Amino acid sequence: MKPAPFDYAAPTSLDEAVELLAANEGESKVLAGGQSLMPLLNMRLARPGLLVDLARIPGLDYVREENGAVVIGAMARQRALERFAPAATLAPLLAASLEHVAHPQNRNQGTVCGSLAHADPAAELPAVALTLDATFRVVGPNGSREVAAKDFFVTYLTTVLESSEILAEVRFPAQAPRTGWAFDEVARRHGDFAMCGVSTTVTLDASGACRDARVVLFGVGATPIAPRAPSRR
Amino acid sequence: MIAKRSISLTVNGVRYEATVEPRLTLVDLLRNELGLTGTHVGCEHGVCGACTVLISGKAVRSCILLAVQADGADITTVEGLSPSGQLHPIQQAFQEQHGLQCGFCTPGFLLSVKELLADHPDPTDEQIKETLGGNICRCTGYQSIFAAVKCAARKLADPAAGALATGVAQVG
Known part of the structure; x- marks a missing residue:
C-alpha cells in the first residue's frame, strides 16, 4: 500500500501555492497535515500529479482571538486549537468537539482547515462549523473571497473550493451569551469515524425565551445536515 | 520522471541526508x-x-507523513529512547507490567506514552485512555498497558523507586 508517484512542491507564499495549483489545474492537490489525504494516497484512491504542501509557508499556523471570534490559519494543527485556552470560553462547542477528531497522534499533525476542506461527511469539524456559522476565507487566482459555512459543503468530500483555491482561514464566531450546547457521536471506538453525530446549540434571550435553536447531524448524509429550525408550537 | 528531493533530518540525535522520491513515507525512509x-x-x-x-x-x-514533509525535522524513534543496551523507564514499566505480548505494537505505544508523560507527568486515567486510544494492540487487552503507563509515571517521578514497586512478583 504505497502512493502512486506524484510530484511535490513546497511553496513559501500563498500566492506561489495558488500559482502552482492553477498551473496544474485538476492534477494538483493541496497538502496540509495530510491526515485525510495521505491515507487516500496510500490506498491509491487519489492519484494527484502534484502535491502542493502549505507547511513551508510562514505565518499560516495561527490560532487567535479576533473581536471575540476564534480565527484559525490554514496550517494550524487541531492540537494547537485544543491548547488554545480562550476557545473553551468563546466557542465551547468547538473546543469540546476536538477530542472526537481521531486521536491525539493525528491531531498533532492534522489541521483544522484541512479537515474542513476535506469535507468527510462523518467528520466533526464541518458539523461544528455549520452549527456556529463559521466563515471561510478562500484564496485563489482571483484573490480572496469569504464563504459562509452553510454555502461551503457541497457533497461527499466536495466543497465550493475550486481546484486552484486554498482554504486560508476559518473564523468561528463566539457563541452568543445564554447559549447552551451539546456535541455527541456514536463510533465503534472513541476516535474512529463516527457512524452518526450531532452538534447543537440553544440560545435564550434575556427573558429566557428561546431565540435560536440549531441541530446539525453528521455521518447521516453527504454533508452535515441542518434540519429546518424547530418551530415554535 | 519525477525528480527526487534531497532532504536532511535528525533522527535520535544523528543527522541524516537522503535523496528520496516525493511519495516515500517517513516510516519507509526510517526502515528501508x-x-x-x-x-x-x-x-x-x-x-x-x-x-x-x-x-x-x-x-x-x-x-501518513511523507519523508519530504519531514525535511529538517527532529525525530525520535524507539531506538532513541535510551542509550543502547539500557531500557528507558517507560520500557522497564512495560516489561514489568506485561504491557506487551507479541511486541509488534509496542514501539508505537512507547512513543505515544513518552509524549503523554512529558506533557502530563501525573496523568489522569482519562488522559491515559485518550492517548492509548490512538494505538491498537491485539494481544494484551490494554489493561496491562494502562498499568504500565501508571508504573512509568511513578518511575519517571522518582527514578530511585524500586523496579517492582507495583507488586508484580519476581520469580527466581
Missing part, C-alpha cells in the same frame, strides 16, 4: 533507507499507531 527497523508498519493509513514516532516531541503517524 536508514535501517531503523524498530518503527513498525501496520495499517499504513494512520489508524493503528504501530508507526508512531515523535517529531519535536509530538507523537505522529510516520506512515
